[in-house]
Amino acid sequence: MSLDDVTVDQALQAASIPTLMACLVHITGERRWIEHPFLPRRDIALFADPGGGLPEAVQAQVRDGMKRVLAELADGRRQLAAQPDDATMLDIMRTIIAEPIPPEYVTMVREEMGLADRAVHWSNASAPRLERPREDLNVLIIGAAISGLCAAIRLGEMGIPYRIVEKNEDIGGTWWENDYPESGVDTPNHFYSYSFEPNLDWSSCYSKRGEVLEYLERMVEQRGLRRHIRFRTEVTSLRWHEDRQQWQAILRGADGSTTECWAPVVITAVGQLNRPKMAPFPGMETFTGPWWHSARWRKDVDLAGKHVAVIGTGASAMQFLRSVAATAAKVTVFQRSPQWARHEADYHGRVGEAGRWLLRNVPYYYPWYRFGLIWRFGDGLLHTLRKDPTWEHAARSMNRRNDRHREVMTQYLLSQLEGRDDLIAKCLPDYPPYGKRILVDNGWYEALKRDNVDLVTEAVARVEGPDVITDSGARYTPDVILLATGFEAGKMLAPMDIRGRSGTPIRARWGDDDPRAYLGIAVADYPNLFVMTGPNTGLAHGGSLMFVTECQVRYICGCLKQMAERGIGALEMRQDVMDDYCRRVDQEHAELVWTHSGMRNWYRNPQGRVFGPMPWRLVDYWSMTREPNLADFHVEPIAEAA
């Protein structure tokens, strides 16, 4: 974009003033830009007021200041100042957010802003040679999506050989599979992207699936990752062979043929939500019309003129309902439990030309804009999800702050459903907000108000031929059934048959809904196996999957570095360390909203143990995964036969 398209003035007019202030300090080293009168007001909105609550005259000073600085940079009168030291970073962060941010966040934020290196480096400049010749520290990565690709990039940078096996015919995992109408992110995109791979061209604040896939594809092409990926190939089993200190993987191709491959190290990067829960009730296969799951969307069936049943009211249904309702003749939505939905004013917001110009042309605008999102979409919510033992409304909320969120969401729901007391009664949840995965309203209430949409507040008990039958025995006869019934989240790593040192299948240890791992990554009895997005690594209070992925990759690379530099043949998580970690996870969760008994959620198992989300602040997980401690593992040298 050139200055002819958007003038500097136009762009600065659209800019976030607090972000410009941060950039000014960063570019010039002059702290005056975060001193009186440049002190924005605190704003908890995710996309904060661009003016920062500052008087117009002060805003104008900031814009003028930036215009001057840009001109000076352009004609060479000014050079960029050195990176701010930690104290200055913290002052900038605190001032533009107007909150007392703890110093422990500075390094994490620097990394997330892409200003500090998060990669693991060898102790010597050149990659170490192993003590004895051995098959290289060859890594098998299972899955070519957000986490697998991140692992591949970092391994590649370290010169560690790897190959990726992917079950689908292309990259992207969940983004490749979930092609339902309006499928897209619920996390702001400028934050839902890797710290090392900024995208200055997101068209929206929350982009749709296609754009996320394009981002990943671009990265794969530019970094030459595709040649490492074997598509349409599934790992069916993994067996640890003690004598060789290697994993034997059985791979099944699209034609059903199997091959084996050996790798000293395996990284599973298959996601938590990759196996659709097809129908958690009997009789689906007897249905006489077309039906499908949201993650297996069919485009060959035209919904126009049809009576469509939508079963499930989670994040997937939330995104596709309004589009289905606008197409179908009639829609019956089956809601087993009501959901809390947040209003997000910028959910459909576009990033205008001016916005993209700023991201491209103002030094540090992108990192500081990203910081604002990281902070507002970060740890701030977690303490509001904690039980207050003195709180008198424990059934409906966790504490006063959580009750306030409840109030805001209730008011929003009431405003959306004004005049429809019938729908208000059906839609207002009685459990604390955030107890289930929080939703962002994508026209849900508007869709429910349509004449062609009915909301049935009963679970589906079974399907019999043409009929959908609810718990009370009521029958409905739709033409098409859309299942939005979620995923087999508890059966992590299924259906792979994974047997470690003792030969015990991981499924036997974890059952269908009790996966456990140290940091969600390492499992006792399974040496040299690293799980990404494993147990208790989901984010339910804020943050971005990309962030967790990068933390995990750093930890794994740290382990591989130690293995290579110290001639380690097997690194196996200690059972006591893992058990202690899981105990701490459980203790923490016992205090948090996801164990509240008022609602069901896919985060916990029938015994009440939360296995999906992490209970930690982002900064805690970042700190725990910064560097592996070899004392947490049984460490074995490379065996004679290996």
Ligand code: NAP
């Ligand atoms: P989900 O949240 O697990 O929702 C499944 C739905 O099916 C629930 O509403 C559940 O009711 C309902 N259900 C199950 N059995 C039923 C029955 N017999 N009768 C009627 N309803 C029944 O699944 P999802 O919507 O696919 O979302 C899963 C996760 O994927 C999300 O939580 C999120 O992490 C991710 N996701 C993210 C995005 C995004 O970021 N944009 C979009 C989609 C999905 P109950 O509520 O009573 O259990």
